[in-house]
Amino acid sequence: MASQRLASIILLLSLFTISSSRPDNGGIAVYWGQDGREGDLVTACNSGNYKIVLLAFLNKFGAGRTPAWNFAGHCDNGASKKCTELESEIRQCQEKGIRVLLSIGGAPHYSDYSLSSPENAKEVADYLYERFLSGQFGPLGNVMLDGIDFDIEKTEDYWDDLARKLDFFRRTTGRYFYLSAAPQCPTNPIYYLGKAIATKLFDYIFVQFYNNPSCSYTTGTNAVLNSWDQWVDLVPSNNSLFVGLPAASSAGNGYIPAEVLNDQVLPHAKQASNYEGVMLWDRYRDVQNGYSNSILSNVLKSKLPVSVESVSDGIYPSVYKA
Template sequence: MAFQRLASIILLLSLFTISYSHRDNGGIAVYWGQDAREGDLVTACNSGKYKIVLLAFLNKFGAGRTPEWNFAGHCDNGAWKKCTELEPEIKQCQARGIRVLLSIGGAPDYSSYLLSSPEDAKEVANYLYENFLSGQYGPLGSVTLDGIDFDIEVTEDYWDDLARELDFFRRTTGRYFYLSAAPQCPIPVYYLGKAIATKLFDYIFVQFYNNPSCSYVSGTNALLNSWDKWVDLVPSNNSLFVGLPAAPSAGNGYIPAEVMNGRVLPHAKKASNYEGVMLWDRYRDVQNGYSDKIHSNVIKSKLPASVESVTDAIYQSVYKALRRVFV
């Protein structure tokens, strides 16, 4: 038993050392796959604008449903069809160091996705791991995606169970992958509150739009106040992104680039767990050129992190790892 625990500790230390590598000087995450006019995935990755690309969406799963996806004409949608033409594009993006995650959920539709029980969450986790994270041949070909994003907008039930089940795979298979969540900005948190409380998510893409109480509508105060609450809510060794519409047409709460660069980013970057900006979505970014206007200001610092801050982050990761083994 002692040997098994020691082996588990060594594995966890290696995994969490790898996981720490996602913390850097910041960057932009973007949702891709919801408008055929946005261009192909390789073009998005070759633009040099993004550090994370989120494939949107796997929008039908759970409660016995046959999983389906909708990538807006980039490949076949629906049950029993394949998107294997995306395989070489995904691999090219990953070869450039860009993390490619599959986003599950999307716009509310109670008929399309839902979890009915902890056992159902386990089944969905098995499906996600086997088809998108294990390297086995699946709907996207023989790819190993970098993680799963929770863009959940229906009910709060069992998403925490799904996060725990996916975390089990990355702790026991010898390969770390990332978990991200895209909650709406109001606190208490809609839909993903229980899941985020597990503290298992590497990235939190807070949607500061379509919610007037905490998004940029008539000024920055509401947004910045909400941001500060999220900074306190999310552990310091997880990463926070300011989620925004990339154009006025993409959602209520669009922030002009000059306001973003002059007021929002200087404030957001003071947080130790700030990591960047999330944009909805690639098509609107192409149309408006928003990432071009803010890209140089998204970076937190051009200086390497101090030894103390790196040590603290690693300590926190190791502490969490040990607790999972012994508690």
């Protein structure tokens, strides 16, 4: 019995390691792909500053549209380099342990996307899985990206259906991938992604604390911290929260100077058990401003060790903060 019990514990812990999205030591997520001057993807990953890189964007899809993407000057859009050549760069990033996700959506003024029905959401999910998550040939080559990011900035309908269908794939195909959402900071209501976030299926929530004066940094940190607390209460403890910020004052209203973030915002944010780190818009501004270099050591937190607790007749792994 003792050996069977030990075997069960080991099995459950191994499964937990594979499928869990709970935070480890925290880190920085960054959007890459919206300015050709930001440098290539490998250089971004080699910087050592990022835990997650979000490829921006698949910006045309749904409702009968032929899917299209915009990675600024990096590939396809008038450039000589085809996006399939990003395959080797994506693999190099993944080999370093950096998670590479495809971001879908983007700002409405240069994007054309929507979902017309639950059935259409399933069609888009099929496309995303087959072309970006399965290892089959797609716009980025034969890649298996680490997940899909929802940067949805128009319409509310059927994004929850898309999340459920993608979740079905990761539960039934034997390969866990990540889902993230990048909502704007207001919570009453949550613009565009409220129904989707209510599914509780998103591993990462990159809250955009910018371009919304009611919850962005203007003359002080109160608005940001109050909004952060609302998000902590709103998001389940197994969904990881990121403080989403412009990496430079030119990237959007709500830029927080590095010293203010380090001294006033992050100490408060890290009190939340599901704090995971900082999301930056975007890589180009970060290169110009050196923002991630100035905050990285303060973004990180203690690792979360795994303990085993006895629950009823079974043994279940749990995570607690050190």
